[in-house]
Amino acid sequence: KQWYQRRVAITAGIEKRPKNFSIGGDIQPKRDLRRFVRWPKYIRLQRQRRTLYQRLKVPPSINQFTMTVDKSLATNIFKLLKKYQPESSAEKKERLRNMAAAGKTESTKKPMVVKYGLNHVTGLIEKKKAQLVIIAHDVDPIELVVWLPALCRKMNIPYCIVKGKSRLGRVVHKKNAAALCITGVKAEDKNALSNIISSVKTNYNDRYDEIRKTWGGGN
Secondary structure, three states: OHHHHHHHHHHHOOOOOOOOOOOOOOOOOOOOOHHHOOOOHHHHHHHHHHHHHHHOEEOHHHHHHHOOOOHHHHHHHHHHHHHOOOOOHHHHHHHHHHHHHHOOOOOOOOOOOOEEOHHHHHHHHHOOOOOEEEEEOOOOOHHHOOOHHHHHHHOOOOEEEEOOHHHHHHHOOOOOOOEEEEOOOOHHHHHHHHHHHHHHHHHOHHHHHHHOOOOEEOO
16 A cells, blocks of 8 residues: 555656647557558459358369368378479489580489379379379369369379469479379388378268268358
């Protein structure tokens, strides 16, 4: 009580100075102005698309791209993909320079690398050479890949949908990639690939009837 009385006595002589926020007065307090920001067009389109997907009924063929793999499985997939990254243009240039200096010709044996490019991946699926197909969930326009899961199911090839075309693109030294596929791995990685394939088949190939009847949106 004595402490409080002493504090009141000290502050009693201090004059109140309310802040004046008019022009030339005190600095305005910080406010959240994100609502008033003129966002870039691609961000506005992303938000409008998300709102439409929430409000409209989304057909199963498009809604299946919201069913991405979980974080632990995605981590294992990208770990495997990183081991089989194709060489970058700088690495290829260095390799060819070294071969020219050594007087060697191009070797005929092709290295085991991740295959990319929508037409190339489609051809490998149709020839049943692909062992695992990875599709990005945010390809725009979606019509580019909307038929790819159906083709994989028809050819009985394991496929999965992962988050991020840019993340897939980084694997193959590109800005974006719609789909990647693995055609083969070394002996030491066969067990890891078989584990991924079994998980993927359970979540996608074996759930075909459920996925083709599941509509989205309409909240």
